[in-house]
Amino acid sequence: xxxxxxxxxxxxxxxxxxxxxxxxxxxxxxxxxxxxxxxxxxxxxxxxxxxxxxxxxxxxxxxxxxxxxxxxxxxxxxxxxxxxxxxxxxxxxxxxxxxxxxxxxxxxxxxxxxxxxxxxxxxxxxxxxxxxxxxxxxxxxxxxxxxxxxxxxxxxxxxxxxxxxxxxxxxxxxxxxxxxx
Amino acid sequence: xxxxxxxxxxxxxxxxxxxxxxxxxxxxxxxxxxxxxxxxxxxxxxxxxxxxxxxxxxxxxxxxxxxxxxxxxxxxxxxxxxxxxxxxxxxxxxxxxxxxxxxxxxxxxxxxxxxxxxxxxxxxxxxxxxxxxxxxxxxxxxxxxxxxxxxxxxxxxxxxxxxxxxxxxxxxxxxxxxxxxxxxxxxxxxxxxxxxxxxxxxxxxxxxxxxxxxxxxxxxxxxxxxxxxxxxxxxxxxxxxxxxxxxxxxxxxxxxxxxxxxxxxxxxxxxxxxxxxxxxxxxxxxxxxxxxxxxxxxxxxxxxxxxxxxxxxxxxxxxxxxxxxxxxxxxxxxxxxxxxxxxxxxxxxxxxxxxxxxxxxxxxxxxxxxxxxxxxxxxxxxxxxxxxxxxxxxxxxxxxxxxxxxxxxxxxxxxxxxxxxxxxxxxxxxxxxxxxxxxxxxxxxxxxxxxxxxxxxxxxxxx
Numbered sequence: 001x002x003x004x005x006x007x008x009x010x011x012x013x014x015x016x017x018x019x020x021x022x023x024x025x026x027x028x029x030x031x032x033x034x035x036x037x038x039x040x041x042x043x044x045x046x047x048x049x050x051x052x053x054x055x056x057x058x059x060x061x062x063x064x065x066x067x068x069x070x071x072x073x074x075x076x077x078x079x080x081x082x083x084x085x086x087x088x089x090x091x092x093x094x095x096x097x098x099x100x101x102x103x104x105x106x107x108x109x110x111x112x113x114x115x116x117x118x119x120x121x122x123x124x125x126x127x128x129x130x131x132x133x134x135x136x137x138x139x140x141x142x143x144x145x146x147x148x149x150x151x152x153x154x155x156x157x158x159x160x161x162x163x164x165x166x167x168x169x170x171x172x173x174x175x176x177x178x179x180x181x
Numbered sequence: 182x183x184x185x186x187x188x189x190x191x192x193x194x195x196x197x198x199x200x201x202x203x204x205x206x207x208x209x210x211x212x213x214x215x216x217x218x219x220x221x222x223x224x225x226x227x228x229x230x231x232x233x234x235x236x237x238x239x240x241x242x243x244x245x246x247x248x249x250x251x252x253x254x255x256x257x258x259x260x261x262x263x264x265x266x267x268x269x270x271x272x273x274x275x276x277x278x279x280x281x282x283x284x285x286x287x288x289x290x291x292x293x294x295x296x297x298x299x300x301x302x303x304x305x306x307x308x309x310x311x312x313x314x315x316x317x318x319x320x321x322x323x324x325x326x327x328x329x330x331x332x333x334x335x336x337x338x339x340x341x342x343x344x345x346x347x348x349x350x351x352x353x354x355x356x357x358x359x360x361x362x363x364x365x366x367x368x369x370x371x372x373x374x375x376x377x378x379x380x381x382x383x384x385x386x387x388x389x390x391x392x393x394x395x396x397x398x399x400x401x402x403x404x405x406x407x408x409x410x411x412x413x414x415x416x417x418x419x420x421x422x423x424x425x426x427x428x429x430x431x432x433x434x435x436x437x438x439x440x441x442x443x444x445x446x447x448x449x450x451x452x453x454x455x456x457x458x459x460x461x462x463x464x465x466x467x468x469x470x471x472x473x474x475x476x477x478x479x480x481x482x483x484x485x486x487x488x489x490x491x492x493x494x495x496x497x498x499x500x501x502x503x504x505x506x507x508x509x510x511x512x513x514x515x516x517x518x519x520x521x522x523x524x525x526x527x528x529x530x531x532x533x534x535x536x537x538x539x540x541x542x543x544x545x546x547x548x549x550x551x552x553x554x555x556x557x558x559x560x561x562x563x564x565x566x567x568x569x570x571x572x573x574x575x576x577x578x579x580x581x582x583x584x585x586x587x588x589x590x591x592x593x594x595x596x597x598x599x600x601x602x603x604x605x606x607x608x609x610x611x612x613x614x615x616x617x618x619x620x621x622x623x624x625x626x627x628x629x630x631x632x633x634x635x636x637x638x639x640x641x642x643x644x
Contacts, residue, residue, distance in 0.1 A: 018639070018642045019642070022642055037403045037405065038403070038404045039401060039402045039403050039404075040402055040404065041211060041215075041379070041402060041631060041634060042211075042631040042632065042634040042635040042640060043410070043411050043631070043632075043635055044404070044407070044635070044640070044642060045635070045641070045643075046643070047404050047642070048404050048405075048408040051404055053408055055412075056408050056409045056411075056412035057409075058409050058412040058413045059412065059416060062416045062420075076336060077347045080345070080347065081344060081346070081348070085342055085343065085344055087346075089346060089348050090348065092348055099347060099348045100347055102356065102427070102434075103347060103352075103353065103356050105423075105427060106357050106424075107356070107360070109421075109423065109424045109427075110360040110363060110364060112416075112420050113363075113367050113368070113417060113420050113421075116413045116416045116420070117370075117371055117413065119409075119413065120409050120410055120412075120413035121398070123409040124406045124409050124410070126398045126399055126400065126406075127398040128398075129394060129395075129398075129399040131399065131401060133401060134401075140379075140382035140383055142382075143375070143378050143382045143402050144211065144212055144215045144382070144383070145210065145211035145212040
């Protein structure tokens with residue numbers, strides 16, 4: 001493929017320690033970069049806040065699942081044991097919220113758990129098996145022992161001249177362009 | 182609110198912080214941790230694994246044979262007969278379900294309590310939970326007698342519109358156990374996604390990259406990913422906590438809702454949950470001590486981790502011992518002659534041998550964990566844990582069999598003995614469990630190494 005047709009995806013730089021990484025993240029955020037991402041091998045506590053990301057919206061999916069589970073449990077038991085085939089057992093009432101409670105409780109947890117997992121997939125746009133960042137020659141280090149900053153080419157502040165210099169000043173190693181192919 | 186007087190704060194400030202031992206010994210870095218855990222599944226299959234796998238599959242064959250014989254002949258080949266119609270089948274069901282509870286405790290409750298030592302053992306313990314639930318599930322399904330009708334347990338619409346009876350605790354159990362199994366799988370899988378991505382990125386062959394890649398879902402470890410993942414993890418931990426407490430509570434309702442003396446007690450839910458965690462930790466230690474030795478993981482599962490697990494065994498074992506005493510006290514205090522007889526009969530009746538095995542294994546043996554010298558002797562810890570496993574099996578035997586064998590009417594009393602079919606079916610479940618666990622050790626990262634990295638000193642940005 002001719003070189004000119006391959007679009008650059010992002011300018012990347014690696015860090016091997018957290019302290020300079022946090023300093024760099026703080027600097028990049030204050031510069032006003034919008035389309036950028038940090039790839040880390042483990043959850044780095046406080047990094048999302050340092051990058052200025054809002055709180056995750058996964059709990060909404062959990063709540064949706066939980067409420068659906070609770071009411072579907074109650075309605076299911078009412079339909080089956082009190083409406084469609086009413087059968088008195090042990091002199092207990094046909095319709096009650098007491099005996100269906102364990103069912104509603106378990107279904108609350110079951111559907112809330114599914115809501116959480118699929119909420120995590122949805123908010124992260126997964127599964128997505130192809131992504132330009134995988135073209136990085138040593139991307140495997142970012143899931144092992146390195147922290148990778150990627151500033152996307154679409155960011156208006158991403159400049160082929162000044163941005164690599166900025167990253168170098170911040171103590172980054174291996175500054176290189178990743179291409180979208 | 183009133184302003185706090187600063188001098189009070191000074192008084193309560195501890196003069197010295199408790200120094201916690203490092204969770205990864207010898208200050209190893211991130212790359213070492215990745216290499217250590219991924220190296221296990223990337224190395225060629227060791228010979229011991231094949232030998233162990235062959236033994237486990239052969240043992241599992243006993244369950245297959247036992248069940249085939251049962252279905253082709255009839256439920257009478259089990260030792261169940263009036264008055265004891267809940268023999269080994271339900272004992273083994275409760276035993277295996279209980280084993281599973283430690284996994285969820287480690288992954289959920291210890292996560293909420295911010296116990297960082299859980300990270301080295303949670304993956305294997307969760308795997309243990311899932312495999313134990315698989316073994317447990319065999320029993321109620323086959324205990325229904327006509328196993329081809331087992332789908333009647335689930336609310337599936339049929340032409341005759343006969344629905345399950347939701348007023349029965351047995352039906353609650355269907356929902357509790359199936360929810361427990363499903364949520365445990367979801368939690369286990371979600372926790373594994375980042376580690377599977379690492380295995381994918383390290384893969385040398387296209388086949389490995391393809392299969393691990395499919396299950397890694399394209400995980401990139403972006404901060405945005407971690408942000409949603411951490412939230413989801415916390416929520417699943419929060420959901421699994423009431424779940425794990427409810428599962429053994431509902432299992433205990435199978436007994437407590439009945440009116441049989443020895444079963445009809447309100448202490449059952451907490452007592453069953455404590456016992457389940459106790460037996461589960463016994464099993465975690467039974468499994469992890471050999472795994473640690475074979476794979477040389479002493480720097481990741483340190484003596485500190487083993488100490489913590491021993492202390493949980495001690496605490497839950499003591500709760501179980503307290504519950505045994507309380508049952509006796511309430512039996513006397515209630516002044517109910519049937520209840521009183523049930524407990525005297527347990528300790529001194531025809532099944533006294535089982536009762537005293539239970540007491541010595543469950544009440545006396547965990548008390549040895551008070552001593553540091555014993556907690557630091559791996560062989561002793563492992564042996565005591567075998568006794569805990571044995572004792573907890575006998576606990577279920579005592580509860581189920583003694584209560585049923587001698588109920589209200591002496592003319593209906595009996596003595597229950599299992600048959601060889603009961604025995605080989607149960608022995609085989611250990612084969613089923615070991616087969617699944619060996620496959621897990623071979624193909625999946627056995628430690629949550631992304632989480633372990635986060636609890637090392639160099640992984641803490643605020644250090």
